[in-house]
Amino acid sequence: MIEAKLYIDGQWIDGQSGTKATRKSPADLSETIGVYPLATVDETDSAIVAAKQALIGWKAMSGSARGDVLYRAAQLLENEVTDVAKLMSREMGKPIGEAVGEVKRGVALLRYYAGEGMRAMGEVYPASDGGSLLYSNRVPIGVVGAITPWNFPVAIPLWKMAPALIFGNTVVWKPADPSSITAFRLMQILDQAGFPKGVINMVTGKGSEVGQKIITHPSVHAITFTGSNEVGKLVALAAVERGAKYQLEMGGKNPTIVCEDADLEKAATLTVSAAMRSAGQKCTATSRVIVERSILETFTELLVEKVNQLKLSNPLEQDCYLGPVVNETQQRSILAVIKRGVENGARLLVGGEAPAGELANGCYVQPTLFDQVDSQSELGQHEIFGPVLSIIPADDLAQALAIANDTPFGLCAAIFTKDIDRMFHFLRNIEAGLIKINGETAGVEPHAPFGGMKQSSSHSREQGRAAIEFFTSIQTIAISQTTL
Numbered sequence: 001m002i003e004a005k006l007y008i009d010g011q012w013i014d015g016q017s018g019t020k021a022t023r024k025s026p027a028d029l030s031e032t033i034g035v036y037p038l039a040t041v042d043e044t045d046s047a048i049v050a051a052k053q054a055l056i057g058w059k060a061m062s063g064s065a066r067g068d069v070l071y072r073a074a075q076l077l078e079n080e081v082t083d084v085a086k087l088m089s090r091e092m093g094k095p096i097g098e099a100v101g102e103v104k105r106g107v108a109l110l111r112y113y114a115g116e117g118m119r120a121m122g123e124v125y126p127a128s129d130g131g132s133l134l135y136s137n138r139v140p141i142g143v144v145g146a147i148t149p150w151n152f153p154v155a156i157p158l159w160k161m162a163p164a165l166i167f168g169n170t171v172v173w174k175p176a177d178p179s180s181i182t183a184f185r186l187m188q189i190l191d192q193a194g195f196p197k198g199v200i201n202m203v204t205g206k207g208s209e210v211g212q213k214i215i216t217h218p219s220v221h222a223i224t225f226t227g228s229n230e231v232g233k234l235v236a237l238a239a240v241e242r243g244a245k246y247q248l249e250m251g252g253k254n255p256t257i258v259c260e261d262a263d264l265e266k267a268a269t270l271t272v273s274a275a276m277r278s279a280g281q282k283c284t285a286t287s288r289v290i291v292e293r294s295i296l297e298t299f300t301e302l303l304v305e306k307v308n309q310l311k312l313s314n315p316l317e318q319d320c321y322l323g324p325v326v327n328e329t330q331q332r333s334i335l336a337v338i339k340r341g342v343e344n345g346a347r348l349l350v351g352g353e354a355p356a357g358e359l360a361n362g363c364y365v366q367p368t369l370f371d372q373v374d375s376q377s378e379l380g381q382h383e384i385f386g387p388v389l390s391i392i393p394a395d396d397l398a399q400a401l402a403i404a405n406d407t408p409f410g411l412c413a414a415i416f417t418k419d420i421d422r423m424f425h426f427l428r429n430i431e432a433g434l435i436k437i438n439g440e441t442a443g444v445e446p447h448a449p450f451g452g453m454k455q456s457s458s459h460s461r462e463q464g465r466a467a468i469e470f471f472t473s474i475q476t477i478a479i480s481q482t483t484l
Contacts (some may be wrong), residue, residue, distance in 0.1 A: 010197025
């Protein structure tokens, strides 16, 4: 069993309160993965003070010197890919193959942003006075509060913290409770990379205490958050009230449109992958597949066949496709949505229950497929965050687009078609920040901007070069000659 600690000002701390929470394996609730401390408000304040004090020295270092530390972190994480992936799989139930891929993505993120330390940080402009120099420079914004989710416990923290750090900011990191043990292991690796004390701090604990302190503290200059819409709105309000910068990545109700001319086999395979991988616990997962009526029966049969072939298994098995959801609370929530869906008239085609037998002591949910779904129902409108896919018919592409856009969210969308005119019509009219043509909604690249529209995201983008927009401020500088 792992006994996690807080990391404040370069020191590992047990926690003043002595109160600890336990993480059990969602694959088998009789297995305890570890315990982690619940930080106090005072400890959170200490982490913020440490980050503020470390800011002067860290931002004074050259970008290449900061990049060297990130390169070391990447190498150290690469050396521990298997062990970190196994811990992630045990703690939050992600199939081991996906967990390994996520840790490798974390390595790639660290290396990508290490290289950003050598890129240009401003522009030169023509001055009206020929003897003057006019240019812009990007500077760190200061202390960054990073509040991260449990579903990508390595990749998302790193795609937030790596750009914050390379651009000269310091970080106070609050990971989500269900991934606190994996976060502790990641923090151990970052500690070994040689960041100066106070540059990164990690505090685990209750969002109502630790998270609230971070988002309201006057020394936290920016907050980057991934999580629910309800909490995201609170983060935004707290930031606006005191003039802090904020970045929100929140929910999605991602549609895939399947046109009558599509490669139906490919569309079915990738739609099931997008809906069921990671047990549907991705903000980019497909939860609605909108199908033209002319192919509805054929495509539904394909989906039923493919979902029926999926096997629930222990996430540590090398061939695991579908493991448990993260905890009992999530399991109960998903099963309740499924039950309400049936009660409200949707037809359950596959799954819909927790399995019996050897998996009954885990937090498993059978892969679930509905049809005859009302697009205005809970199944058609609300993020479920589980292995649940709803089939919704449409008369044509125009109606499919209207259904796709008719939710509060706009993170991802996909279309399967061989017709270039349909493709361009989709691109012009879909309301989503991430768009896939003949590909699944899930899956992002570390060097490309990430973010959605409407209530899925705030005004900025994460990842790639776009991260510089959030994690820096622009100074405009004019230098004139001292003599004529």
